[in-house]
Amino acid sequence: MLRYFLLSRLLRVFIVFFIIVLLNFLLPRAMPGDPASILANEYNLPADTVRILRSTWKLDRPLYEQFFAYLESLFTGQWGYSYKYYPRTVYELVMERLPWTLLLQGITSLTVSGLGIIMGILAGWRRGSKVDVSITVSAIVVYAIPYYWLALMLQYVFGYILKVFPVAHAVTPGLPHANFFEYALDTLWHLALPVTAVTLTAYASYTLVTRNSMVDVLEEDFIFVAKAKGLPERVVMKHAIRNALLPPLTMLAIRLGHIVGGAVITETVFSYPGVGYLIYESIIYKDYPVLNAAFFMLAITVIAANFAADLLYAVVDPRIRYVKRG
Amino acid sequence: MYYIVKYQDRAFVLVVALTISLSLLGPYTNTTVAQEVVLKLGMPDQIDNFNPLIGLFAAAGYIRGMLYDTLLYISANGTYIPWLAESYSVDSEKLLLRFRIRPGAYWHDGRPITASDVEFTFNLVVASNYSDKLDKWGLRKYIEYVKAIDDRTVEFKLKEPYAPALFYIGALIPPLPKHIWSEVDPTTFKNMDNPVGSGPFKFLKYTPGVSIELVANENYYRGRPKIDRLVVVLYKSTDALMLDLQAGNIDAITATTVAPELVPVLLRDPNIRIVELTYTASLRFIGFNNDRYPFSIREFREAIAYAIDKEAIVRIVMLGYGYPAADGWVQPLFGTWYNPSVGYRRQNLTKAAEILDKLGFVDRDGDGIRETPNGTVLRFKILTISGLAEFERSAELVAGWLKRIGIDASIEAQALGTVDQREGVGDFDIGFMGIGMSITTDLDYYLYERFHSSQAYPLGTYAGRNWFRYRNPELDILLELQRSTLDPERRREIIWKIQEIVARDIPALTIYMKTALVAYRTERFTGWVESEGPTSKISILNLSPRKPEVVTIITQVPVVTTVPVTQVREVTQVVGGTTVIMTQTEVRVGTLTVSETPPQPRGISTETLTLLAVLLVVFIGAIAFLATKRR
Numbered sequence: 001m002l003r004y005f006l007l008s009r010l011l012r013v014f015i016v017f018f019i020i021v022l023l024n025f026l027l028p029r030a031m032p033g034d035p036a037s038i039l040a041n042e043y044n045l046p047a048d049t050v051r052i053l054r055s056t057w058k059l060d061r062p063l064y065e066q067f068f069a070y071l072e073s074l075f076t077g078q079w080g081y082s083y084k085y086y087p088r089t090v091y092e093l094v095m096e097r098l099p100w101t102l103l104l105q106g107i108t109s110l111t112v113s114g115l116g117i118i119m120g121i122l123a124g125w126r127r128g129s130k131v132d133v134s135i136t137v138s139a140i141v142v143y144a145i146p147y148y149w150l151a152l153m154l155q156y157v158f159g160y161i162l163k164v165f166p167v168a169h170a171v172t173p174g175l176p177h178a179n180f181f182e183y184a185l186d187t188l189w190h191l192a193l194p195v196t197a198v199t200l201t202a203y204a205s206y207t208l209v210t211r212n213s214m215v216d217v218l219e220e221d222f223i224f225v226a227k228a229k230g231l232p233e234r235v236v237m238k239h240a241i242r243n244a245l246l247p248p249l250t251m252l253a254i255r256l257g258h259i260v261g262g263a264v265i266t267e268t269v270f271s272y273p274g275v276g277y278l279i280y281e282s283i284i285y286k287d288y289p290v291l292n293a294a295f296f297m298l299a300i301t302v303i304a305a306n307f308a309a310d311l312l313y314a315v316v317d318p319r320i321r322y323v324k325r326g
Numbered sequence: 327m328y329y330i331v332k333y334q335d336r337a338f339v340l341v342v343a344l345t346i347s348l349s350l351l352g353p354y355t356n357t358t359v360a361q362e363v364v365l366k367l368g369m370p371d372q373i374d375n376f377n378p379l380i381g382l383f384a385a386a387g388y389i390r391g392m393l394y395d396t397l398l399y400i401s402a403n404g405t406y407i408p409w410l411a412e413s414y415s416v417d418s419e420k421l422l423l424r425f426r427i428r429p430g431a432y433w434h435d436g437r438p439i440t441a442s443d444v445e446f447t448f449n450l451v452v453a454s455n456y457s458d459k460l461d462k463w464g465l466r467k468y469i470e471y472v473k474a475i476d477d478r479t480v481e482f483k484l485k486e487p488y489a490p491a492l493f494y495i496g497a498l499i500p501p502l503p504k505h506i507w508s509e510v511d512p513t514t515f516k517n518m519d520n521p522v523g524s525g526p527f528k529f530l531k532y533t534p535g536v537s538i539e540l541v542a543n544e545n546y547y548r549g550r551p552k553i554d555r556l557v558v559v560l561y562k563s564t565d566a567l568m569l570d571l572q573a574g575n576i577d578a579i580t581a582t583t584v585a586p587e588l589v590p591v592l593l594r595d596p597n598i599r600i601v602e603l604t605y606t607a608s609l610r611f612i613g614f615n616n617d618r619y620p621f622s623i624r625e626f627r628e629a630i631a632y633a634i635d636k637e638a639i640v641r642i643v644m645l646g647y648g649y650p651a652a653d654g655w656v657q658p659l660f661g662t663w664y665n666p667s668v669g670y671r672r673q674n675l676t677k678a679a680e681i682l683d684k685l686g687f688v689d690r691d692g693d694g695i696r697e698t699p700n701g702t703v704l705r706f707k708i709l710t711i712s713g714l715a716e717f718e719r720s721a722e723l724v725a726g727w728l729k730r731i732g733i734d735a736s737i738e739a740q741a742l743g744t745v746d747q748r749e750g751v752g753d754f755d756i757g758f759m760g761i762g763m764s765i766t767t768d769l770d771y772y773l774y775e776r777f778h779s780s781q782a783y784p785l786g787t788y789a790g791r792n793w794f795r796y797r798n799p800e801l802d803i804l805l806e807l808q809r810s811t812l813d814p815e816r817r818r819e820i821i822w823k824i825q826e827i828v829a830r831d832i833p834a835l836t837i838y839m840k841t842a843l844v845a846y847r848t849e850r851f852t853g854w855v856e857s858e859g860p861t862s863k864i865s866i867l868n869l870s871p872r873k874p875e876v877v878t879i880i881t882q883v884p885v886v887t888t889v890p891v892t893q894v895r896e897v898t899q900v901v902g903g904t905t906v907i908m909t910q911t912e913v914r915v916g917t918l919t920v921s922e923t924p925p926q927p928r929g930i931s932t933e934t935l936t937l938l939a940v941l942l943v944v945f946i947g948a949i950a951f952l953a954t955k956r957r
Contacts, residue, residue, distance in 0.1 A: 033741070037750055041746045046771070047781060047791050048461075048464055049462040084374065085372075085375070087375060088516055096535070131952065155565070155569055159573060160572060162937070167573060167575065168561060169559070171536055173559040268562045268563050269565070271566050277562055
């Protein structure tokens with residue numbers, strides 16, 4: 001049974017994968033504008049540059065030739081040369097930024113879901129109490145603050161007035177680190193504001209979902225029975241939490257799928273190195289090779305995350321079984 | 327009951343663990359970096375590469391400029407200063423340019439800089455297998471040969487007179503070390519692993535997305551810079567950049583300008599100085615589609631020119647930090663190249679209406695909008711780039727004035743790529759755009775490709791710079807003539823004439839110049855050369871760390887002595903919208919507190935840690951309290 005399930009899933013994944021590879025090539029090229037002339041315009045370059053760049057990037061060749069070059073670079077090369085950052089390879093640009101993105105996104109995923117779920121459990125467990133009201137209301141209020149404004153205020157208050165946290169960057173520019181411990185601390189210190197900003201604006205959705213799911217579960221018969229049996233509250237809570245966690249975990253799985261996409265706004269406001277800003281720049285400058293690689297990477301992680309989530313459900317929730325239909 | 331105790335225990339353990347780990351930070355905060363003079367500059371850009379032949383980015387360009395010296399240096403008044411070359415000569419008869427390289431000049435790896443390096447570099451551009459990709463300036467058309475005559479003399483022979491040659495050869499393309507570049511493919515060489523240059527600073531480290539660090543070149547032929555380490559900090563948003571400048575995390579900004587709204591905010595800090603750069607500014611203009619009726623009519627374009635109030639835009643959009651642009655494309659910042667008799671058309675709505683009436687563009691159906699003689703309504707779109715508030719506001723004002731002379735104009739703001747493409751192929755009526763202008767670039771660069779009819783391709787074919795599609799044989803001759811005139815005085819006359827023609831025909835209407843305001847902090851360094859630009863190479867070489875002048879305080883009682891500090895300098899201090907210029911005056915800049923300790927290298931300070939610890943404890947306490955609140 002499981003083998004059939006795996007095979008059908010894999011086949012589906014492969015079909016999706018090939019469609020993605022094709023769309024990935026076509027979509028960026030469907031945007032209006034020419035990468036060479038945009039750069040020439042932006043940097044006030046001589047008119048001849050456009051011709052030179054177009055021939056360097058093979059943009060003057062027929063589309064099918066470009067497609068084969070794209071396939072080749074996707075599977076063999078370093079994903080080709082970036083246009084804007086020519087002659088640096090896309091692989092190099094992405095790898096320079098990916099660790100920072102994974103760090104920032106990984107930590108914020110933990111803080112956002114962690115804080116959100118804990119708050120949600122507390123609120124749901126004490127439904128209707130002052131705790132519930134204060135958690136729910138404060139979550140909604142914080143959720144309603146525009147992210148950009150909140151980030152700027154954090155920078156202004158903690159970075160400029162109090163000078164306790166750095167305004168920008170992932171490490172102190174120009175500060176030599178004596179050892180890895182110092183480096184790690186410096187990194188954490190710089191993570192403080194971005195992580196706080198992301199956590200505050202994003203945890204509310206987890207809180208609300210967890211709370212509602214918790215409330216639902218607490219109405220269930222098995223909780224009633226458990227209470228009637230006289231089980232200690234701690235045990236009842238444990239049973240309730242295990243059942244209430246499925247919806248927020250789904251949300252987390254979706255979030256993890258997008259983790260390599262980076263966080264454009266956070267990276268911009270805090271000048272944090274990351275993939276998100278690279279993708280954003282590439283869209284503006286029509287940097288096809290970077291877009292191809294980034295979307296390819298994103299697609300693969302989303303597919304992988306969904307695949308993993310499918311498998312995990314079967315493990316987490318014994319009620320879910322994948323069976324052959326008909 | 328049991329689990330509550332457990333929660334409290336956990337909270338307690340957490341607090342203890344945190345306190346212990348924070349106390350471990352102690353040694354870290356006390357580490358002091360060796361007494362090293364570090365200058366930090368911030369710029370909102372990224373790094374593409376350090377290859378001077380193909381690099382594009384402004385920020386990387388600034389660093390390339392610090393790593394590589396050019397033969398000549400163009401100062402802010404437009405004159406050429408011998409730099410890596412100790413002297414140069416131009417023989418206009420024989421079309422020969424000769425440069426003599428300074429003795430005692432070495433590459434960063436210790437090898438001497440010779441004429442053969444220069445020969446090699448320019449041959450790469452004009453006479454090698456790579457020329458097709460490297461020669462984006464079209465120098466092959468003009469340079470016949472490059473030859474090293476002896477170790478220190480290099481000779482360029484031109485095929486025909488070419489006035490911008492000195493600029494491209496002397497000031498734009500830096501000589502590269504032959505022993506390194508002869509072994510690489512210069513079209514794909516990133517030059518990011520320890521680039522070997524000739525400039526005042528050597529490459530130290532690139533931290534992706536954060537900074538580039540350079541160190542002083544001990545053997546620099548103009549003397550070692552007094553700055554040990556130059557850190558160029560990269561930003562993605564100007565908000566963070568300005569906050570860091572205000573917080574003192576960086577000493578100056580470069581490759582960007584201060585927005586007018588920010589000037590009063592920055593000036594609140596007595597240690598921040600704002601300087602208006604005299605040699606560069608950004609031109610904002612509207613380009614007409616000269617291939618599209620009725621923009622093909624000169625008088626119609628002139629009517630639009632009379633409708634626009636340039637002073638008002640400067641006042642409203644730029645808050646006074648700009649000036650109305652001269653109609654002849656060349657602006658006053660170009661010094662003697664600017665033709666003062668050209669000036670600009672002042673708003674005159676009645677005159678604009680008269681011209682339109684005379685053309686037969688009248689409002690026949692009484693809806694307030696004029697029609698062409700064959701009945702088409704004068705309804706146009708002003709195409710501009712979305713997301714740039716300055717552009718959109720200015721375009722709105724222009725549209726408003728056009729309405730007042732009976733032309734219905736609306737704004738169409740689109741993404742950069744779309745705007746560029748549509749203008750290039752001529753799919754627009756009016757385009758609102760901007761370009762940077764600097765006297766350190768030869769004027770030919772701004773004129774020839776912009777207005778020569780050879781650059782105006784038919785509608786549908788992309789035209790990079792003459793997207794107005796302006797064709798005028800009379801101007802073509804002058805544009806070619808100014809290129810081939812080596813005598814500066816004669817060339818100036820031609821360029822003056824060009825301005826008169828452009829101002830008469832207005833294929834594109836210049837609107838205003840946005841002045842370049844830069845800012846720097848005064849408390850750590852002295853010697854900023856404001857006239858050249860605070861972050862220019864000359865200024866950076868002139869900087870020295872500020873030191874307390876009297877050092878000894880022996881008595882037990884703390885005495886704070888203050889010494890009045892005066893400096894002779896050329897000052898352009900911007901005060902609330904008006905520019906007050908004080909030239910060569912002795913200015914008392916304030917008092918310097920002698921007992922002041924030198925600024926500490928920034929890291930995590932003890933106060934920071936205390937506050938951090940307190941915050942964390944409060945936060946965890948709050949959670950613990952919440953958890954234990956009930957029962």
